[in-house]
Amino acid sequence: MKELTVDATLESIPAITDFVDEQLEQFGCPMKAQAQIDIAIDELFSNIARYAYHPGVGPATVRVEVIEAPLSVVITFIDQGVPYDPLSQADPDVTLSAEERELGGLGIYIVKKNMSEITYEYKDGRNILRIRKEL
């Protein structure tokens, strides 16, 4: 298990992505799964950066683990900001035309579709958001 703690800001996204990619490459993660995990990081971490400590700044930790049976990559995002469950958002209507489209909720929806599992809990004053991608 490896983890990195950074300021929960949008500027931290490239550093977080590079850190996770480095772990995934060492592990020989397929390129497509890696790209899908990187997308999930962008969607989830950008939410944390925008809302967790707004209007201030605080820390966020990203943890990478590989688990067996079934072989999966697990990424955990931990922050101490306001409690927020991104899974509480309703799924967007993806059948609407361009004019009717609202983009809210699309990011988390992409994550749900690309990951094998996504879980959220609020525990001991921390938001703990976990994604698992089966390989």
Place this chain on the structure above:
Amino acid sequence: MNIEKKENGNEITLMLAGRLDTTTAPQLEEKINENMEGAETMILDFKELEYLSSAGLRVLLGTHKTFMKRGKGGLVIRHVNETIHEVFEVTGFLDILNVE
């Protein structure tokens, strides 16, 4: 992300390389806005693009809507990889955008 521009009359091609995400989407938006005036067709070539997130979708939809308001010309997206194609598919963007 790197963006390279090619011009062929009023057809503008932007070739994207790298990641189109929260931190780079404003860069694409700016580049598109700079080139919209003379563009009849705006081609985005994704050959070297690794992936895009919803921040990228937002820019694509905005550009598509601008063309629709004009009533002529349009946005064309080329050479999408499997990961990007799936993002377009699950979000319904395949039905909205002109993906070649």
